[in-house]
Amino acid sequence: MADLPPPSPPPAGLMSHDWAEGHRSGFASFVGRPNAGKSTLTNALVGTKVAITSDKPQTTRSVVRGIVHRDDAQLVLVDTPGLHRPRTLLGERLNDLVRTTWAEVDVVAVCFPADEKVGPGDRFIVTELAKVRRTVKVAVATKTDLATPEQIGQHLMDIERLGRETDTDWAEIVPVSAVAGDQVALLEDLLVAQMPEGPPLYPGGELTDTPDETLVGELVREAALDGVRDELPHSIAVVIEEMVPREGRPADRPLLDVHANLFVERDSQKGIVIGRKGARLQEVGTNARKQIEALLGTPVHLDLRVKVAKDWQRDPRQLRRLGF
């Protein structure tokens, strides 16, 4: 887990005069309360699955980026964890990370799900965000396919009012549905318009610069979280120990060996993850493997082990070991 990446040096041979006049580039970050639709929107904009979605709150833990490439612009999306009232050391570190990201990006887009009322959670985030003065703020009403036109109208007014009450100057307020594809292109245009003029920051065609290990770890975590009890998400961490091509395979039949450790905090959680006679872990492994194969485009053998790291969220040494 790292701060916002320094932009890669321009690709070899790309001199400053090589980029078209008026080309824009920069960083945008979607924020919002858990489940607001940030990851889904990132995916809709980038057009491939790079950020992790889940119907469980607070599953986005890594800073996973997607890059929107256009002839006239390059938009780098930074998908941050949700800001929440810190209860553990991990919570505090995540909040620090979120604020650092906000100050470094060009635009922060706050997502307000249209199927839920603007509430205290949103107010908390917007109040914190208002303290980061320099960054342009955009409001996005997400999941509009789940609301009636009347509800959407009311929602937009509520967002506008929250802006006034928190002294937040919304550069735009945009309703979108990432699932229905409604207004996603418009949102992209509006975000691009907020970017400074500049050359592409990343080589063309690169969808994300998150290391494969991080994405693979997130996919395993996503599979492990699917359908488990609500208290588990905070207690699962995945570390990819090794990703190596299997030796001695014919060139047309490669196999990638992935060794992953899935850490939980307590023995009881270990039982939940593994399931009766290992049935659940096997299912998690199969689901994760399919996702990894789709991501990397190669057959994968996934070796998944569950380990207990007692109270890792409260222990600085363990946090470091698990990459926080």
Ligand SMILES: Nc1nc2c(ncn2[C@@H]2O[C@H](COP(=O)(O)OP(=O)(O)OP(=O)(O)O)[C@@H](O)[C@H]2O)c(=O)[nH]1
């Ligand atoms: N119907 C509908 N569902 C959506 C839309 N966008 C997101 N969802 C669903 O809402 C849930 C949460 O979406 P995510 O994109 O994971 O939300 P998030 O804000 O990244 O969530 P965290 O990682 O928990 O902060 C998922 O079940 C999505 O499928 C949308 O436009 N329409």
